[in-house]
Amino acid sequence: MLETKETAAITKIDDGSIVTPKGFSSDGVHAGLRYARNDVGVIYSEVPANCAAVYTQSHFQAAPLKVTQESVAKEGRLQVIVVNSANANACTGEQGLQDAYEMRERTAKLFNIENHYVAVASTGVIGEFLKMDKIRQGIDQLKPQATEKAAVEFQQAILTTDLVMKTSCYEVVIDGKKVTIGGAAKGSGMIHPNMATMLGFMTTDANIDSESLQSVLKEVTDKTFNQITVDGDTSTNDMVLVLANGQAENEQLNEKHPQWNEFKTAFQMVSEELAKQIAKDGEGATKLIEVEITGARTKQEANVVAKKIVGSSLVKTAVYGADANWGRIICAVGYSEASVEPEKIDIYLEDLCLFTNNSPQPFSEEKASEYLKRDQVKIAVNLGVGDEAGKAWGCDLTYDYVKINASYRT
Structure with a gap:
């Protein structure tokens, strides 16, 4: 029995997953790309699904992204997503591209579908060729099922330095039909996206056209996935893919549908939860940091300032050390290129006011330090120059981050 929590007309399904929406199944297997854990996974829709995607803005887009973009452009529909971890298949030239095509072709053959109904994703070490003998073996073992165990098998297959799996699921009633949105993601390092973050996959049984799905994904991505940072690095493989197979049988969703905003809100809830889970699981992290900006002139400026603060190495280390050094926050606001009037900033x-009217405020260092020792910390900044707001999420910067990345390939 699925456990739920209700928020207005939207319900959170606590143990829901990417296979909770109707018509979806998944699997993950150990093919030998890694020592022990699953390393090849699949998401499968019973029917071709309308799709939407956002990709990294890196100049060095990995081969799987190019193959996936080609699949999406063909018809705007996908039925299968095949993923491998341990190897990003990035910066691998023509051989890497041919390997990604082979992954697509072999997966299509397994499910007896056209090649362009398959998306390919990879994550892991950059600049090494795929071990295709193991990839082939892994793909041939895939047997997707619509079970909680199968969802976990997939989620394990997409992890790299992640310590925990990232998943979220919400349900909203549209036209009297239960519409479900599920998501799974991976990401722990190289997180400072300019579209999405690392790898994110969302499934929904909503009846929604590809154009509207792309629109809501782009809008929500800018508020969620694009608003997290771990280390300021954007990967070659960042991608978020959404499949909508229509099996909820609601009236087709678009901006003119009377319940469009309810669907969009549920979609954003899934995206935000995944984004925050990635930020919290940053390599070596001990704390999730949320920065909320109010009083900005524009939403864009609010988002920019929030991300500058949460991405500041000095802010991140201060939070790690439980040091309420608000001067580091001021510095990040100052170089954000947003509209700022120093005498109006709070x-x-x-509930501790550290700075207002361009002046420091008396506060208990002991109380501030105790607050900063929590595993979730919120920094609130009011710019005082407008009515717009924005948020960003990140993590503290610790000694372990250096240890992890100093020996990533070994």
Whole structure:
């Protein structure tokens, strides 16, 4: 029995997953790309699904992204997503591209579908060729099922330095039909996306056309996935893919549908949860940091300032050390290129006012330090120059981050 929590007309399904929406199944297997854990996974829709995608803005887009873009462009529909971890298949030239095509072709053959109904994703070490003998073996073992175990098998297959799996699921009633949105993601390092983050996959049984799905994905991505940072690095493989197979049988969703905003809100809830889970699981991280900006002139400026603060190495190390050094926050606001009037800025840690009227405020260092020792910390900044707001999420910067990345390939 699925456990749920209700928020207005939207319900959170606590143990839901990418296979909770009707008509979806998944699997993950150990093909030998890694020592022990699953390393090849698949998401399968019973029917071709309308799709939407956002990709990294890196100049060095990995081969799987190019193959996936080609699949999506063919018809705007996908039925299968095949993923491998341990190897990003990035910066691997013509051989890497041919390997990605072979992954697509072999997966299509397994499910007896056209090649362009298959998307390919990879994550792991850059600049090494795929071990195709193991990839072939892994793909041939895939047997997707619509079970919680199968969802976990997939989620394990997409992890690299992640310590935990990232998943989210919400349900919303549209036209009297239960519409479900599920998601799974991976990401722990090289997180400072300019579209999405690392790898994210969302499934929904909503009846929605590809154009509207792309529109909502782009809008929501800018508020969620694009608003997280771990280390300021954008990967060659960042991608978010969404499949919508229509099996909820609601009236087709678009911006003119009377319940469009309810669907969009549920979609954003899934995306935001996945994004925050990635930020919290940053390599070596001990704390999730949320920065909320109010009083900005524009939403864009609010988002920019929030991400500058949460991405500041000095802010991140101060949070790690439980040091309420608000000067580091001021510095990040100052170089954000947003509209700022120093005498109007307020800075808070929870209910502690650290700075206002361009002047420091008396506060309990002990109380501030105790607050910063929590596993979730919120920094609130009111710019005082407008009515717009924005948020960003990140993590603290620790000694372990250096240890992990100093020996990533070994």
